[in-house]
Amino acid sequence: MSTECTLDAPTLAIERLTVGYGNTPVIEHLTLDPIEAGYVVALVGPNAAGKSTLLRALAGLIPAVGRVTLGGRDLLSMSLPERATHVAFMPQTLPQGVALTVFESVLSALKASPLHENHPTDSRRLRHHAVHTLERVGIEHLALVPLDHLSGGQRQLVALAQTLARDPVLMLLDEPTSALDLLHQVSVLQLVRSLARDGRIVVLVLHDLNLAARWADHVIVLHQGTLFTAGPPEEAITPRVLSRVYGVSARVERCSGHFLQVMVDGPLDPPLHPSRRV
């Protein structure tokens, strides 16, 4: 598996980013501390906090205003094909009713637009690369299975393989473990961490705060489209944050394995946001 990156020691910097649908901004003037290569960053927050919107804006799927640079290069003004050589986005779902095999879907990720120059170009080596990608995600045994015959968790692994195939330096994963069983959650997050350690930036949306605390180097808590707090898990995930952002009364304790554990006791009483019922 090649681990080369398109940019040397890239840094993701987000300044005064505003993203919205139509005239209603979902994210307004968001500025984050620069994110260095090698780290796993978890985006957490309640529903409608703007997590997926932020990922989609970084991926170029929705228009955004502000300044986003990756390795010093302006991401927002890049064309889609150019951006696709540096950035990959993994959506939450794969469409149903598609008569393609797993292997073909990964190949199409590689063939859909030009890859960056470090990539092999001839078809035989691209096919080898596709197989390596499947092996890395641990689904080479599914290579020739049609997508429609896969379980939800298997589809999620395939989506990860499609995202990984193009060797992006910035990986944006929207809830990559939501359909996975315990073992696969761990193996995917382990893989995500090793991908970051190879010199990539991985930004992922996670709903499970225990997974975020266990696997992320840096946690960004979004609330109503703005940054609520950010930092290492033990600083970002605290009872105060949980009560203010999620409206729950919760404890955060170290378990015997020394990992942070979030235990929710119940809704805040009295509720912090009486009008907000999700």
Place this chain on the structure above:
Amino acid sequence: MPDVLTAYAQAMRRRVLVVALLSVGCLLTFGLDLLIGPSELAPRLALQGLFEPETLSRPQAIIIWEVRLPTALMALLVGAALSLAGAEMQTILNNPLASPFTLGISEAASLGAALAIMLGIAIPGLASTWLVPINAFLFAFGAVLLLQMLARVHDASAHTLILFGIALVFLFDALVALIQFVASAEALQQFVFWTLGNLSRGGWDGVRVLSPLLACIVPFSLAGAWQMTALRLGEDRARSFGVNIRRVRFMSLVRVSLLASGAVAFVGTIAFVGLVGPHIARMLIGEDHRFFLPASLLTGALVLSLASITSKLIIPGVLIPVGLVTSLIGVPVFLILVLRKRRAL
């Protein structure tokens, strides 16, 4: 790893074989189409006449060379054009029910033909035999451009295209009905016959136009095969792979409109081939568009060629318009195909 690549290579070989078999099937039905007809002409004689024209009498030679041969070729060409257009349409609209005519192309062509046949309105300076097909073509092609403009004002998504397309269908239908309302009975009859879809109408002119058209468009279709395959994985996915979906969709719609309006202009509306061809191809070969597009083209040619043969056999001595046959015979056959458990790739 060698296992995966070996199995993949095997699957590729299987697909090449399927495409080759479809081509052979087309050749066979084409041959059969030449030998069968309402006129009293023994198949053996017809076969002989193809290779040694001088053995035929003058009327026999006309039957073979001026009627059966162009009609049989048109069956292949129109089937291929409509089915390829249908395959592209189903992919860019992400809708298995789409066909070349989903977005009002056939209705626009009908409007063009109606204006030419019933009101005699057309582009000045055209030979009268070309008047109806060219008018039909221009209206069909214009409809797609109009659709593109409308959709671009909004977000140019698949949903917007379908919505505007359906609106255009109703608009053109209403305009055609209006023209029918004021037309003479004679012109009305001529127009209704035009809408029925008839392969023999195009003749050699149709062959001369459609074959270069198809030959020019197919390479462009195939060049975009990987992008189309990526599009099947969802819009977000395809865009994050660097596919400019708006552009892919626009270029594909231009191809679809050229193919569909070319076909409609010469033979009228032939329903169903553009819907069923891609479905059969998908069942046989999957949706890797490098194979799916050529296979759709061939299944369409095969289906319409078979329909052409059937149209001569249902009532001996009578040639039923092929558009009716594709629907009457095609629908039950298609339902059987779909209801059978879908085969894996």
